Amino acid sequence: MSMIRIESLDDPRLGDYRGLTDAALAKTRSRFIAESTVVVRRALASGAVPRSFLVDERHGSVVAELAAAHPEAPVFVGEGPVLEALTGFHLHRGALGSFERPAPADLDALLEGARRVVVLEDVAEHTNVGAIFRSAAGLGIDAVLLSPRSADPLYRRAIRVSMGTVFSQPWARLDTWPEGIAALKRHGFEVHALELTDDALSIEELAARGPERLALVLGTEGAGIRPETLEAVDGAVLIPMREGVSSLNVGAAAAVAMWELRAR
Numbered sequence: 001m002s003m004i005r006i007e008s009l010d011d012p013r014l015g016d017y018r019g020l021t022d023a024a025l026a027k028t029r030s031r032f033i034a035e036s037t038v039v040v041r042r043a044l045a046s047g048a049v050p051r052s053f054l055v056d057e058r059h060g061s062v063v064a065e066l067a068a069a070h071p072e073a074p075v076f077v078g079e080g081p082v083l084e085a086l087t088g089f090h091l092h093r094g095a096l097g098s099f100e101r102p103a104p105a106d107l108d109a110l111l112e113g114a115r116r117v118v119v120l121e122d123v124a125e126h127t128n129v130g131a132i133f134r135s136a137a138g139l140g141i142d143a144v145l146l147s148p149r150s151a152d153p154l155y156r157r158a159i160r161v162s163m164g165t166v167f168s169q170p171w172a173r174l175d176t177w178p179e180g181i182a183a184l185k186r187h188g189f190e191v192h193a194l195e196l197t198d199d200a201l202s203i204e205e206l207a208a209r210g211p212e213r214l215a216l217v218l219g220t221e222g223a224g225i226r227p228e229t230l231e232a233v234d235g236a237v238l239i240p241m242r243e244g245v246s247s248l249n250v251g252a253a254a255a256v257a258m259w260e261l262r263a264r
């Protein structure tokens with residue numbers, strides 16, 4: 001491992017850390033950025049392959065220790081304002097790691113043997129995606145699936161909010177949606193949309209029935225579940241709420257539903 005003091009922002013080896021505030025660009029890249037020493041540690045523990053690290057002076061020694069097993073990945077050190085000029089944002093947590101994106105998981109392998117699956121239908125906010133992954137990991141969800149238009153779980157904000165659980169929680173992106181519902185049914189899942197529809201069951205009613213294999217579809221912020229998805233699923237399920245409140249945040253609704261509908 002080598003510690004390299006940043007001499008010039010034009011150093012081509014710092015290319016991984018430019019344009020980090022552009023989420024669309026990040027999705028197309030073959031790498032991801034882990035932010036904070038905790039998340040860098042979790043990325044390394046998951047077996048992700050580091051390309052390099054970028055730290056301020058306060059975090060140099062911690063990251064150097066974490067990176068010790070990866071001598072091929074340099075640790076670049078700079079002062080706060082230098083790092084901010086490079087990345088375009090203030091590095092509150094003082095440490096970034098750039099990693100190779102892992103190969104996508106195989107959908108059939110993920111669904112084989114799974115009992116609880118959550119599907120994100122066009123969930124657009126990285127913070128919601130991160131929060132849903134954190135809850136899924138903590139509440140025993142076997143796989144998280146994402147519609148093509150859902151936000152990237154490996155964007156740095158999603159990773160940070162998930163506290164790095166995106167590295168341990170099995171997940172896959174679907175090629176098509178809602179056609180992907182067919183794959184879930186082929187694997188024997190009952191597929192329910194988490195949505196406030198007039199004909200929805202309450203989550204207590206569905207939990208009492210205790211489906212053996214359940215896939216729960218979460219809707220996008222704002223518009224909620226698409227009409228064609230509501231047509232294609234086996235039913236809708238809702239979290240009863242106090243009168244006068246139209247809905248919960250999708251991340252909060254997801255956590256309540258994952259707990260109530262957990263496999264027992």
Ligand SMILES: C[S@@+](CC[C@H](N)C(=O)[O-])C[C@H]1O[C@@H](n2cnc3c(N)ncnc32)[C@H](O)[C@@H]1O
Pocket residue numbers: 193194195196217218219220221222223224225237238239240241246247248249250251253254
């Ligand atoms: C913020 S809501 C979408 C807006 C909602 N359709 C409305 O008209 O207020 C986003 C997603 O959160 C979930 N959600 C929020 N509150 C819910 C509740 N009480 N019961 C079931 N799902 C809920 C659903 O999956 C929904 O599609």
